Amino acid sequence: MADLFDALDDGMAGQADAPAKNAPLADRLRPRHFADVIGQQHLLGEDGALRVMLESGRLSSIIFWGPPGVGKTTLAKLLADETEMEFVQISAIFSGVADLKKVFEAAKLRRQTGRGTVLFVDEIHRFNKAQQDGFLPHMEDGTIVLVGATTENPSFELNAAVMSRSQVMVLERLTLADLELMAQRAEQLVQRALPLTADAREAVLEMADGDGRALINILEQCFAWDAKEKVGRDGLSKRLSRRAPKYDKSGEEHYNLISALHKSVRGSDPDAAVYWLCRMLDGGEDPRFLARRITRMAVEDIGLADPQAQAVCLQSWQTYERLGSPEGELALAQAVIYLALAPKSNGAYKAYKEARRAAQKTGSEPPPKHIRNAPTKLMKDEGYGVGYAYDHDAEDGFSGQNYFPDGMKHGVYYVPVDRGFERELKKRTEYFAKLRTSRNRDG
Known part of the structure; x- marks a missing residue:
């Protein structure tokens, strides 16, 4: 049993000792307490959902939804520390059904000793429906508290059953003020000011694009420069390549x-x-x-x-x-x-939709006989085309005849707005409506 725990928990444990000075800057800057977290105050501040959950003393399953580099992994680790539960982390990209079974078995054994498990699943949306369903019994019986992280909209990517048993918490991209605070903490930790002019410093924050992890990687590069003078914005562009914007063409x-x-x-x-x-x-x-x-x-x-x-x-x-x-x-x-x-109008768009609905409702109604073609004698004998008024021969070039199916009320679908060219079209529709009323009355 001990071997199983060791194999599963190697590198996955909760709060560890402070990292060594030669550790990556990201590890050294990682918050050790909720008070150290930068950003996400809508979750951690007074009346924030995460704070309320912790103060209640009952940790339920959570789905963290937000862009990269905003603290999803950090919050999950701090949750485990705060509740004195074991922190186990897996990635949906690299883990399969066999890996999940091992994690669940270890969590059951751990639970028998009175210790709970926070299972953090990074990129949880990458698991298919069957794999997501596999979490449900273990969530329901308390074997694990699931904390999933996703950059995709969970309402599209996660099973309804998983969603119903979890609380979705939306993490926001870090503001420039958040990123500046992170840069200041890095300077305090390294005990060295960034070798950047004020303009270049602002450019670095913008380059991070709300991603704290990206900022730390950039800062680590900046600290490694052996610059005799502060680097300006132009020099920065030569030393650093601009990050591609976060954009998923199918997401x-x-x-x-x-x-x-x-x-x-x-x-x-x-x-x-x-x-x-x-x-x-x-x-x-x-x-x-x-x-x-x-x-x-x-x-x-x-x-x-x-x-x-x-x-x-x-x-x-x-x-x-x-x-x-x-x-x-x-x-x-x-x-x-x-x-x-341009002047705006959705008159034609609305007319199309209204006419489409009417056509679907009365789809089998034939046209009135007077506007049907009569290419054969039988059709002529049936009255096809009889009574049709040729509009060019009518006064004003307008006969005012009915063109809707017999018994169907004349629809009004197109209502021009009083903007742009439709001002003119509005005058025309009103003109023809008056003529139609007059001709029908006289007829």
């Missing part, structure tokens, strides 16, 4: 950013719209996907208030196809700016 961040772009256009903010466009391009998004989505914005949110908008989008798409990146991306930016400043 939630993809949908978050395209939503931000679309809503910025709809909200007539060209500056925000171009910003989100550049965020997606810098993240490696396919410009063709963006061209398609930008065209959709023209159809959905500008519509007939500016019929030219669709043409601008299609031309920008075509221009990108001819020029490629990066020159062609400017055409997409121009289209985004045009759409943001």
Whole structure:
């Protein structure tokens, strides 16, 4: 039994002695108490969910959801220390069913001795449904307290059963103030100021992009420089390569950013719209996907208030196809700016949806006979085309006949807004509505 515990817990134990001076900076800076944690005060501050849970004396299973480098592993370790439970860490990337069975068996044996287990599962969303189901009985009987960590939206990636037995806690990316505090702690620990000018120091914090782990790695490089003078922003760019922005083209961040772009256009903010466009391009998004989505914005949110908008989008798409990146991306930016400043209308979009619903509801109703073609004698004998009024021969070029199925009320689906070109279309619809009423009354 002792051998089993030793094999499983090697390198996985909870709070250890302070790391040696030659240990990586990340280990030396890792908080030893909750009071040392930087950021996440919405969880750890007064009335914070994690603080309330600890003060209640009962630790339940948790899913930590947040971007990389914001303290998910650290919080899990501190939870185990605070509750005097064994801390066991596995990664869903490298662990399989056999590994889980060993962990659960060790936790059962440990429980018999009166010691609980905090099982920290990094990247828990990587486990498939069957593997996630394997946690349930051990969570329910108290063998383990599951603390999962994920960068993906758990409502999409985790089983409903696991979610229902856990409390989801959202961790936020670290602010520049948080990162500055982390840099100051590193300087105190190393007993040396960073060899950076104020401008370069700010650039380093921005380069970390809310990721504490990334910042520590950058700081460790900076401390290793043998610089006689402080390094400025230009020198920094030569010594350090800028991190690629965190962006998953198939994950939630993809949908978050395209939503931000679309809503910025709809909200007539060209500056925000171009910003989100550049965020997606810098993240490696396919410009063709963006061209398609930008065209959709023209159809959905500008519509007939500016019929030219669709043409601008299609031309920008075509221009990108001819020029490629990066020159062609400017055409997409121009289209985004045009759409943001264009008059907005979803009148045609709403008309389409309303008409679609009506068509699905009355899908078997035939057209009235007077507007049916009559290419055969039988059709003519059945009255097809009889009574059709040729609109060009009518007064004002408008007959006012009914074109809906017999017995179906004339629908009103398209309601133009009083903006842009639709002002003119509104006048036309009102004009034809009055004529239709007049002709039908006179008829």
